[in-house]
Amino acid sequence: MNLEILEKMIKIDFDNLFLQDTANGVQKDDFTIKSEIIGEYLNKIHDRKQGFYKTIDNKEIIDEINQYHEEIEGKYDDIVVLGIGGSALGTICLKQSLKYIHEDMLCSEKGPKLHVLDNIDPDLIGQIDGAIDYEKTLFIVISKSGGTVETLSQFFYFRKKFEDKNLDFTKNFVFVTDAKVGHLREIADTEGVKSFVVPDNVGGRFSVLTSVGLLPARLIGIDIEALIKGAQKMRDVFLTEDFEQNLPFKIAYAQYLLAKKNKNITVLMPYSQRLIRFADWHIQLLAESIGKAKNDNGEIVNIGLTPVKALGVTDQHSQNQLFNEGPNDKFFIFVEVLKHKNEIEIPGYGLEGLEYLEGVTFNKLMNTELKAAIYSLTQNNRPNIKISVSEINEEIMGGLFMLFEASIAFLGELFEINAFNQPGVELTKKLAKDFLKNE
Numbered sequence: 001m002n003l004e005i006l007e008k009m010i011k012i013d014f015d016n017l018f019l020q021d022t023a024n025g026v027q028k029d030d031f032t033i034k035s036e037i038i039g040e041y042l043n044k045i046h047d048r049k050q051g052f053y054k055t056i057d058n059k060e061i062i063d064e065i066n067q068y069h070e071e072i073e074g075k076y077d078d079i080v081v082l083g084i085g086g087s088a089l090g091t092i093c094l095k096q097s098l099k100y101i102h103e104d105m106l107c108s109e110k111g112p113k114l115h116v117l118d119n120i121d122p123d124l125i126g127q128i129d130g131a132i133d134y135e136k137t138l139f140i141v142i143s144k145s146g147g148t149v150e151t152l153s154q155f156f157y158f159r160k161k162f163e164d165k166n167l168d169f170t171k172n173f174v175f176v177t178d179a180k181v182g183h184l185r186e187i188a189d190t191e192g193v194k195s196f197v198v199p200d201n202v203g204g205r206f207s208v209l210t211s212v213g214l215l216p217a218r219l220i221g222i223d224i225e226a227l228i229k230g231a232q233k234m235r236d237v238f239l240t241e242d243f244e245q246n247l248p249f250k251i252a253y254a255q256y257l258l259a260k261k262n263k264n265i266t267v268l269m270p271y272s273q274r275l276i277r278f279a280d281w282h283i284q285l286l287a288e289s290i291g292k293a294k295n296d297n298g299e300i301v302n303i304g305l306t307p308v309k310a311l312g313v314t315d316q317h318s319q320n321q322l323f324n325e326g327p328n329d330k331f332f333i334f335v336e337v338l339k340h341k342n343e344i345e346i347p348g349y350g351l352e353g354l355e356y357l358e359g360v361t362f363n364k365l366m367n368t369e370l371k372a373a374i375y376s377l378t379q380n381n382r383p384n385i386k387i388s389v390s391e392i393n394e395e396i397m398g399g400l401f402m403l404f405e406a407s408i409a410f411l412g413e414l415f416e417i418n419a420f421n422q423p424g425v426e427l428t429k430k431l432a433k434d435f436l437k438n439e
Contacts, residue, residue, distance in 0.1 A: 086204025146182020230398030248406035271312030
């Protein structure tokens with residue numbers, strides 16, 4: 001994969017890692033690694049038998065989703081996703097990045113409205129309950145295990161609503177779950193509910209480019225073929241052993257080197273309203289993958305990087321004071337969008353001292369504020385990198401998802417931990433069930 005081709009979509013500036021204050025930055029001589037060593041890390045990732053970078057080549061998934069879309073097109077006014085964590089965050093990101101930025105703008109969009117119930121808050125459930133026409137609503141129930149208690153609880157509630165209305169729930173539900181096991185699989189097979197499969201070797205937080213994210217995306221008009229195309233381009237970059245070409249490895253290596261200097265917080269700060277849910281998605285990816293008690297040798301290490309999301313320019317007026325003058329324990333990843341869908345000029349108002357705004361677009365103002373934010377952090381010896389994307393479209397988003405998933409895979413190997421399990425999450429699930437049984 002030629003890096004010049006990719007840079008038309010996604011480019012990364014690593015220059016602000018190399019601070020004059022070597023105690024807080026990375027030295028240029030340290031920020032490199034031999035090809036054979038990258039090859040060794042890739043082999044370790046392959047040995048984990050994970051499919052997040054392989055399943056994107058399965059065209060049958062795309063064909064099945066497209067066929068289903070044709071079968072139901074125009075049938076539903078609303079789509080409700082029941083899922084939590086990795087079963088929801090990617091879909092929420094796709095919805096905001098590629099369709100409607102804010103719920104209030106739904107009326108301007110053609111096609112069904114997408115709602116993601118990613119919590120069991122009764123007020124959230126009650127509000128959806130009162131807002132939809134059940135006969136004109138499709139429910140997508142997503143749980144890889146088929147046993148996620150929060151998702152099953154939601155399913156039971158909405159299924160009962162269909163029964164109370166003397167409606168056949170099987171016509172308005174579709175499952176995304178394991179191919180063979182779990183409660184959802186059992187219900188799908190015995191009661192005839194349409195279902196899609198979550199691959200065995202893809203964990204929830206890595207599943208946005210499987211039927212988990214692709215199905216709801218396609219049903220609201222997102223070009224999933226372009227999503228996959230962008231992911232495949234970045235996957236090829238991920239699999240190269242050339243340090244300069246391998247952008248996912250370079251991000252992971254920067255985080256790894258900076259963690260040794262007590263930069264244990266990673267701030268992802270996109271300068272785009274469309275990408276704030278991408279930052280939400282990244283929070284789970286980083287926290288659940290890298291926060292581990294034990295390393296591969298079973299030794300207690302309590303490794304972890306704390307993810308923080310920020311939004312440019314909003315958080316220049318809230319978190320920026322902390323970022324510049326608070327504890328120097330953070331690594332910043334900025335995301336710049338070179339071309340927004342709209343270009344809007346700021347009108348001149350004739351007030352003295354504000355002449356510099358006349359003829360300036362909001363686009364230029366936003367990117368200028370990004371430049372100032374980066375400059376101030378660098379001046380204050382806060383290491384940072386900038387990811388620049390040409391625009392926000394399906395291909396770019398597919399590339400961004402794969403960029404960060406692949407970097408997390410490398411980061412796990414650098415820390416010598418399993419980035420693909422979540423024993424801490426499983427413990428909490430078990431305790432919640434035990435408490436319910438014993439109360």
